[in-house]
Amino acid sequence: GGARRWWREAVVYQVYPRSFNDTDGDGVGDIRGIVEKADYLADLGIDCVWLNPVYESPNVDNGYDISDYRAIMAEFGTMADWEELRDALHDRGIRLIMDLVVNHTSDEHAWFVNSRSATDADKRDYYWWREGRDPEETDLDPDDYDTPPGVDEVPPNDWESFFGGPAWAYDEGTGEWYLHLFDERQPDLNWWNAAVREEVFDMMQWWLDKGIDGFRMDVINLISKPDGLPDTDPEHDIRTIDRVTNGPRIHDYLGEMRDRVLDEDLLTVGEMVADELPVELAKRYTTPGPDGDGLSMVFHFEHMLLDRGDHIWETAEWTLPDLKAVFDRWQAGLAEEGWNSLYFNNHDQPRQVSRFGDDGAYRRESAMVLATLLHTLRGTPYIYQGEELGMTNYPFESLDEFRDVDTLNPVRRAIDGGVISDFDSVKDAVCTNSRDNARTPMQWDDSEYAGFTAPDAEPWMPVNPNKDEINVADARADPESVWHYYRDLISLRKERDVIVYGDYEPLTPDHESLWVYTRTLDTESGDDPDTATGRDTNRDTNQDTILVVLNFDSSETRFEPPDELDGRPADVLLSNYDTTVEAVESETLRPWEARIYDLS
Ligand code: TEU
Numbered sequence: 001g002g003a004r005r006w007w008r009e010a011v012v013y014q015v016y017p018r019s020f021n022d023t024d025g026d027g028v029g030d031i032r033g034i035v036e037k038a039d040y041l042a043d044l045g046i047d048c049v050w051l052n053p054v055y056e057s058p059n060v061d062n063g064y065d066i067s068d069y070r071a072i073m074a075e076f077g078t079m080a081d082w083e084e085l086r087d088a089l090h091d092r093g094i095r096l097i098m099d100l101v102v103n104h105t106s107d108e109h110a111w112f113v114n115s116r117s118a119t120d121a122d123k124r125d126y127y128w129w130r131e132g133r134d135p136e137e138t139d140l141d142p143d144d145y146d147t148p149p150g151v152d153e154v155p156p157n158d159w160e161s162f163f164g165g166p167a168w169a170y171d172e173g174t175g176e177w178y179l180h181l182f183d184e185r186q187p188d189l190n191w192w193n194a195a196v197r198e199e200v201f202d203m204m205q206w207w208l209d210k211g212i213d214g215f216r217m218d219v220i221n222l223i224s225k226p227d228g229l230p231d232t233d234p235e236h237d238i239r240t241i242d243r244v245t246n247g248p249r250i251h252d253y254l255g256e257m258r259d260r261v262l263d264e265d266l267l268t269v270g271e272m273v274a275d276e277l278p279v280e281l282a283k284r285y286t287t288p289g290p291d292g293d294g295l296s297m298v299f300h301f302e303h304m305l306l307d308r309g310d311h312i313w314e315t316a317e318w319t320l321p322d323l324k325a326v327f328d329r330w331q332a333g334l335a336e337e338g339w340n341s342l343y344f345n346n347h348d349q350p351r352q353v354s355r356f357g358d359d360g361a362y363r364r365e366s367a368m369v370l371a372t373l374l375h376t377l378r379g380t381p382y383i384y385q386g387e388e389l390g391m392t393n394y395p396f397e398s399l400d401e402f403r404d405v406d407t408l409n410p411v412r413r414a415i416d417g418g419v420i421s422d423f424d425s426v427k428d429a430v431c432t433n434s435r436d437n438a439r440t441p442m443q444w445d446d447s448e449y450a451g452f453t454a455p456d457a458e459p460w461m462p463v464n465p466n467k468d469e470i471n472v473a474d475a476r477a478d479p480e481s482v483w484h485y486y487r488d489l490i491s492l493r494k495e496r497d498v499i500v501y502g503d504y505e506p507l508t509p510d511h512e513s514l515w516v517y518t519r520t521l522d523t524e525s526g527d528d529p530d531t532a533t534g535r536d537t538n539r540d541t542n543q544d545t546i547l548v549v550l551n552f553d554s555s556e557t558r559f560e561p562p563d564e565l566d567g568r569p570a571d572v573l574l575s576n577y578d579t580t581v582e583a584v585e586s587e588t589l590r591p592w593e594a595r596i597y598d599l600s
Pocket of ligand 1: 473
C-alpha cells in the first residue's frame with residue numbers, strides 16, 4: 001500500500017455548501033460562496049476539496065436525495081458556477097471530488113416517477129418493488145405500518161430505516177411496497193438490474209469528463225441487497241444494518257465500476273456503514289484490481305460509534321484505550337495493503353472538540369491534539385469545514401431548532417410511540433449526538449451572522465453564539481490559533497515523507513491519558529516511495545523517524561519514554577505549547593499538550 005499517489009499525500013477539506021458561504025442573501029450557502037473562498041482554502045494549504053451533494057434535489061436530506069444527477073440545485077447556483085469553482089480550485093492546485101449518491105435517489109427523480117407509475121412501467125425494476133404480506137403469516141403488527149384503510153398488509157420484510165421506522169413504504173397507485181433504507185423519499189436503487197448500473201457508470205463518466213478528480217461514495221457498501229430480501233434474525237442478534245451491508249454482489253458491482261470508470265489516479269473513498277467493518281474487508285475494498293475493488297480508501301465508523309448508544313437519545317462512555325485500540329487495529333490492518341482515511345468530523349458527526357476534546361477551558365489545545373493525531377497517523381486526513389477553527393457543538397435548546405431528518409424522525413417517532421416521554425428527558429443526549437451540530441454556518445467573522453450571510457438575511461440554521469470568539473478573521477490574525485496550527489501541520493506533511501508513508505508503531509496502548517507513537521520510514525529500502533517529486537529526504541541516516549506524544553487530558557500527565565528512545569537526541573518539530581528539547585526525556589506534559597519530535 002505504499003506506492004506514491006497524490007491522494008495519499010493530500011489533505012482533503014470537506015465543504016458542506018449549504019453552510020459554507022452565502023453570496024446571494026437567501027440564507028443558504030452557494031457555489032459562488034465557495035469560489036469566493038478559494039484563496040482561503042489555498043492559504044490553509046489543503047490539496048483537495050470534497051464537495052457534499054450540489055445536485056438538483058428536493059432537500060429532504062440536504063442533497064442526499066438527488067432528483068437529477070446532471071443538474072445543479074438552483075439554491076446553490078448553476079452549472080456555470082460549478083465550472084467556475086472547478087477552475088478556481090484547479091488554478092490553485094486544489095483537486096475536487098464530488099459526492100456520489102447511488103444507493104438511492106429522490107422520489108422526484110425521473111426514474112422513480114416512471115417506476116412508480118405502473119407495475120409494468122419501463123423503469124419499474126430500477127427500484128425494489130415487492131408485494132406486501134398477510135400479517136397473519138408474520139410476526140409484524142399491521143398497526144406499526146402506514147397503509148390506507150382497507151389495506152391489511154405488512155411489508156415484504158421487517159427491515160428498519162436508518163432514520164427510524166420501517167424501510168418500506170406502501171404505494172397506493174400500484175398497491176406494492178418499495179424499499180427505502182433512508183427516508184421514505186429516498187427509494188433504494190436496484191443494482192441487480194444491469195440497466196441501473198449502466199446509468200450510474202455513464203453518469204460517473206460524465207462527471208469525470210467534466211474534470212473532477214474522484215468521488216466520495218455515499219453508503220456504497222449498501223448497494224448489494226441480500227438474496228430474497230430476508231427478514232432480520234433476532235435470534236442471532238442481527239439488525240437491519242447487518243443484513244444490508246457488504247452484500248453478496250458488492251465486489252462484482254465495485255469491480256465493474258472500477259473497470260468501467262475508475263483509475264488509480266482518482267481519489268475514491270467509499271463510505272462504509274457498519275457496526276464493525278472487518279479490516280480484512282476494507283483491505284479488499286482498497287486494494288487495486290483485479291484482487292481488490294480498487295477504491296483509494298474507505299470511511300469506517302468504528303471510532304464514531306464508541307460514544308453512541310443504540311438510539312440518538314442514548315450515549316455511551318468512551319475511554320482513550322478504546323479509541324486507540326480502534327485506530328491501532330486499522331493502522332496495523334492496512335499497513336501493507338490498502339490505505340486509511342483519517343477523520344473525526346464530517347457533516348454527519350458532532351464537532352470533534354466537543355466530543356473527544358475539551359470544548360471549555362482547553363478548546364484550543366484539545367483541538368490541536370486531535371488535529372496532530374489525524375495529521376500524523378498513516379492515512380489521508382480529512383478536515384471538515386470549521387474544524388480548522390476548533391468550532392464546537394451548538395447549544396440547542398428545543399426540538400424545533402433542529403433541521404435534520406435523522407434527528408427529527410427518530411425522536412418524534414419515539415415520543416409518539418411512548419418510547420421516550422418528551423424531548424426534555426433526552427435533550428442532553430440528542431444535543432450531543434445530532435448531525436446538526438456540524439451544520440451550523442461557518443464562522444468567518446464576528447458580525448451578526450458570522451459573515452456567512454447578509455446581515456438582513458435569515459440563515460437556514462442559527463449561527464453558534466460563540467462566533468465572537470471563534471471565527472476565521474480572529475484566527476488568522478492570531479499566530480497561536482487553531483487555524484495556524486492546522487496550517488503548520490499541513491505544511492509539515494508536505495515536507496516529510498515519513499508522515500505520509502512511514503510505519504506506525506503505538507507505544508502506550510493501555511495508558512488512560514497518553515497516546516504516544518513513532519512513525520518510521522526506511523529511506524533506502526525498496527519500500528521507499530520514489531523521491532522524484534523532490535521531497536525532502538536528506539537525512540543522514542537511512543531512517544526517518546518522528547515521535548508523537550499527545551496528552552488527552554485536561555490535567556498534567558507524566559510521560560516516561562520507553563527505554564529504546566530514552567535520551568535519544570531530538571528536536572520538537574511542532575507543539576501547541578512553547579517547547580524546546582534536546583533529547584527524548586521524561587516530561588510533565590501540560591493539559592492537552594501535543595508534541596511532534598524529530599528523531600532523525
Ligand atoms: O450517511 C450514512 C449514514 O447512515 C450515517 O452517517 C447516518 O447519518 C448515521 O448512521 C445516523 O444514523 C450518508 C450521508 O453522509 C448522510 O448525510 C445521508 O443522510 C445518508 O448517507 C443517506 O444518503
